[in-house]
Amino acid sequence: MNISDGELMEGILESDGYTIVSSPEEADVVLVNTCAIREHAERRVLGRVGQLFGLKRERPDMVIGVTGCMAQRMGETLLHQAPYVDLVMGPDGYRTLPARLRELEGARAASAEGEDAGATGSDRMPSRSPAPVHAKRRGPQLAVLDLKLDENYQGLEQRRTSTVSAWVPIQRGCDHRCTFCIVPYVRGPEKNRDPHEILREVEGIARSGITEVTLLGQTVNSYRSGEWSFPRLLREVARVDGIRRVRFQSPHPNDVTEELVEVMASEPAVCEQLHLPVQSGSNAVLKRMLRRYTVESFLEKVELVRGAIPDVALSTDVIVAFPGETREQFEETLALLRRVRFDDAFTYRYSPRDGTPATRLPTGDFIDPEEGQARLERLIEVHRGIQAEINRGEVGRVEEVLVEKEAREAGQILGRTRRNKVVAFPGDPAWIGTYRTVRLTATTSATFVGEVVEEAVPAGAG
Numbered sequence: 001m002n003i004s005d006g007e008l009m010e011g012i013l014e015s016d017g018y019t020i021v022s023s024p025e026e027a028d029v030v031l032v033n034t035c036a037i038r039e040h041a042e043r044r045v046l047g048r049v050g051q052l053f054g055l056k057r058e059r060p061d062m063v064i065g066v067t068g069c070m071a072q073r074m075g076e077t078l079l080h081q082a083p084y085v086d087l088v089m090g091p092d093g094y095r096t097l098p099a100r101l102r103e104l105e106g107a108r109a110a111s112a113e114g115e116d117a118g119a120t121g122s123d124r125m126p127s128r129s130p131a132p133v134h135a136k137r138r139g140p141q142l143a144v145l146d147l148k149l150d151e152n153y154q155g156l157e158q159r160r161t162s163t164v165s166a167w168v169p170i171q172r173g174c175d176h177r178c179t180f181c182i183v184p185y186v187r188g189p190e191k192n193r194d195p196h197e198i199l200r201e202v203e204g205i206a207r208s209g210i211t212e213v214t215l216l217g218q219t220v221n222s223y224r225s226g227e228w229s230f231p232r233l234l235r236e237v238a239r240v241d242g243i244r245r246v247r248f249q250s251p252h253p254n255d256v257t258e259e260l261v262e263v264m265a266s267e268p269a270v271c272e273q274l275h276l277p278v279q280s281g282s283n284a285v286l287k288r289m290l291r292r293y294t295v296e297s298f299l300e301k302v303e304l305v306r307g308a309i310p311d312v313a314l315s316t317d318v319i320v321a322f323p324g325e326t327r328e329q330f331e332e333t334l335a336l337l338r339r340v341r342f343d344d345a346f347t348y349r350y351s352p353r354d355g356t357p358a359t360r361l362p363t364g365d366f367i368d369p370e371e372g373q374a375r376l377e378r379l380i381e382v383h384r385g386i387q388a389e390i391n392r393g394e395v396g397r398v399e400e401v402l403v404e405k406e407a408r409e410a411g412q413i414l415g416r417t418r419r420n421k422v423v424a425f426p427g428d429p430a431w432i433g434t435y436r437t438v439r440l441t442a443t444t445s446a447t448f449v450g451e452v453v454e455e456a457v458p459a460g461a462g
Contacts, residue, residue: 001169001216001218002033002034002035002068003161003167004158004167004169004216005033005067005068005091005094006033006161007158007159007160007161007167008094008153008156008158008159008169009031009033009067009094009097010158010159010161011156011157011158011159012094012095012097012098012156013029013097013098014159015157016098018098020159024052024055025055027062028061028062028063029062029063029065029101030052030055030062030063030064030065031065031066031067032045032048032049032052032064032065032066032067033067033068034066034067034068034069034070034071035068035069035070036068036069036070036072036073036182036186036353037069037181037182037183037351037353038348038351039351039352039353040351041070042070042074045066045070046081046082049064049066049082049084049085050082052064052084053082053084056084061108063086063087063101063104064084064085064086064087065085065086065087065088065089066078066082066085066087066088066089067087067088067089067090067091067093067094068090068091069090069091069182069183069186069187071088071089071090071145072090072091072145072147072186072187073182073185073186073353073354073355074088075088075143075145076088076143076145079141079143083141085141086104086139086140086141086142087100087101087104087141087142087143087144088142088143088144088145089143089144089145090144090145090146090147090186091172091186091187092146092147092148092151092187092188093144093145093146094153094156095151095153095156096144100142100144103142104140104142107139107140107142108139108140111139111140147187147188148188149188149189149191150191151172151191152171152172152191152192152193153169153172153193154193154194154197155197160205160208160210162210163208163209163210163432163433164210164212164402164403164404164405164432164433165210165212165213165214165245165402165404166205166210166212166213166214167213167214167216168198168201168202168205168213168214168215168216168237169193169216169217170192170193170198170215170216170217170220170223170233171190171191171192171193171216171217171218171219171220171222171223172187172188172190172191172217172218173187173188173189173190173191173218174187174189174190174218174219175189175190175219175222176219176252176290176292177290177357178279178289178290178291179288179289179290179356179357179358179361180279180289180319180322180350180353180356180358181353181356182353182355182356183218185355185356187218190218190219190222192217192223192224192225193225194225195225195226195228195232195233195236198215198233198237199236199237199240202237202240202243203240203241205243206240206241206242206243207242209433211242211243211244211245211402212243212244212245212246212247212402213237213243213245213246213247214246214247214248214249215233215234215237215246215247215248215249216248216249217248217249217250218250219250219251219252219255220248220249220250220251221248221251221252221255221256221260222252222255229259230248230255230260231257231259231260231262231263234246234248234260234263234264234267234270235263235267238263238267238268238269238270239267239269243269244269244435245269245271245402245418246267246269246270246271247270247271247273247420249275250275250277250317251274251275251276251277252277253276253277253278253291253293253297253298253301254292254293256274256276256301256304256305258304261304261305261308261309262308264305264308264309264312265308265309271418271419271420272309272311272312272313272418272419273312273313273314273315273418273419273420274305274312274313274314274315275314275315275316275317276298276301276302276305276314276315276316277316277317278298278316278317278318278336278340279291279317279318279319280318280319280322280325280329280332280333281295281329281332281333281334281335281336281337282295282325282329282330282332282333283295283296284324284329285322285324285325285329285333288322288323288324288358288361289319289322289358290357295332295336299339299340302314302340311419312419313343313344313419313420313421314340314342314343315342315343315344315345315346315420316340316342316344316345316346317345317346317347317348318333318337318345318346318347318348318379318383319348319349319350320333320347320348320349320350320372320375320376320379321349321350321367321371321372321375321376322350322358322367323350323358323361323362323365323366323367324361324365325367330375333379334378334379334382337379337382337383337386338382338386341386341390342383342386342387343387343390343419343420343421344387344420344446345383345387347376347379347380347383348376349369349372349373349375349376350367350372352366384445384446387445387446388443388445391421391443391445391446391448392443394421394440394443394448395440395441395442395443395448396439396440396441397439397440398437398438398439398440398453399417399418399419399421399423399437399438399439399440399450400417400418400435400436400437400438401415401416401417401423401425401435401436401437401438401450402415402416402433402434402435403415403427403431403432403433403434403435403436404416404432405432406429406432407424409424411426411427412424412425412426412427413425413426413427413428413429413431413432415436415438421440421447421448422446422447422448423438423440423447423448423449423450424447424448424449424450425438425449425450425451425452426451426452427452436452436454437452437453437454438450438451438452438453439451439453
């Protein structure tokens with residue numbers, strides 16, 4: 001979603017006459033687009049903004065903006081913590097970005113005129129270089145933080161940064177209130193785009209030569225617009241001429257229905273891959289998380305999907321050390337991983353987010369950070385062992401691979417199978433955007449090594 005939002009802001013600015021440059025050193029405006037899901041991500045943002053302060057010392061007129069969920073969460077507090085930041089803007093403000101930058105420029109000009117008017121002949125000194133910027137507020141700052149119930153970015157075009165695959169946001173915000181999650185508070189309630197506009201966008205993507213799309217939403221499979229459900233939309237997107245692969249991210253287990261699974265199983269363009277966030281293998285923890293499903297009902301969803309799509313690759317999200325999680329409940333999570341055997345897992349130690357209900361749980365429920373880290377490391381060890389076993393069993397398979405980019409190793413390129421497995425194999429960068437038939441010859445636990453067994457398949461074929 002952050003990558004997609006970045007493309008959206010670039011498209012908005014480019015349509016207003018801005019030119020996108022390749023480095024901050026060349027820029028008049030630098031925007032740091034942020035996530036608020038984890039504390040670690042926010043620390044990285046503050047570090048990056050601090051680095052940009054070095055550039056601003058040399059070029060005081062440069063605008064530094066912080067956008068996205070962290071900007072929404074911290075608001076004007078961020079302007080005080082990092083006073084060299086000129087603009088903070090939440091996700092619902094992107095449409096007004098050019099106007100806000102002009103507003104900031106006007107305020108700066110007015111401020112400069114005021115300073116000149118207040119100077120006397122004796123204290124208005126000529127300057128041979130820009131005045132240094134200090135770590136105190138030096139000029140106008142702007143915070144754009146309103147949440148808008150109707151803002152779903154209808155009618156705005158992204159500046160696509162990939163010629164291989166495209167992100168297509170279909171939904172913004174979330175109506176769930178998982179106690180650990182900040183998303184509803186920084187992106188607002190669920191807002192769904194018009195299905196006909198989505199289809200027009202996908203048709204345009206296909207005409208540009210891109211053959212793979214990923215539908216995006218906070219709980220993407222809860223999408224509904226009028227009589228359109230997510231399964232209906234997915235089917236129609238999969239049938240757009242020129243689209244060869246369709247993925248979606250990130251679904252909620254409660255909205256994995258028989259109708260959705262039937263579409264996944266019957267539409268050739270829909271990839272045999274599903275991200276199914278479980279978060280915990282303990283019913284007691286799931287209840288405290290307010291996930292609205294049980295381990296048993298989650299397993300029923302897994303059986304439903306695998307029954308219809310036996311070769312499906314499943315991935316998940318898991319949080320350990322959630323407040324109140326006992327060692328026995330942590331062991332239940334490990335047991336769930338061993339039972340389901342996910343192809344991939346994104347694993348996290350619980351990170352408190354100010355403003356979420358979980359931060360109001362009794363202080364005694366919070367897990368010691370060292371214990372939490374130990375649980376995370378064990379979780380990762382168990383998952384990697386399972387993943388390595390699965391992938392070793394897939395060596396020898398022949399897969400269709402969409403070539404995405406060059407690998408770090410000279411002469412190697414990287415691609416992805418329909419089941420979302422990453423493969424490195426010898427090839428030419430000119431192959432990027434084409435499909436190759438590749439035999440998986442080895443695995444490094446998480447990724448594969450392969451060799452081409454057939455000649456190029458044009459991207460638009462199929």
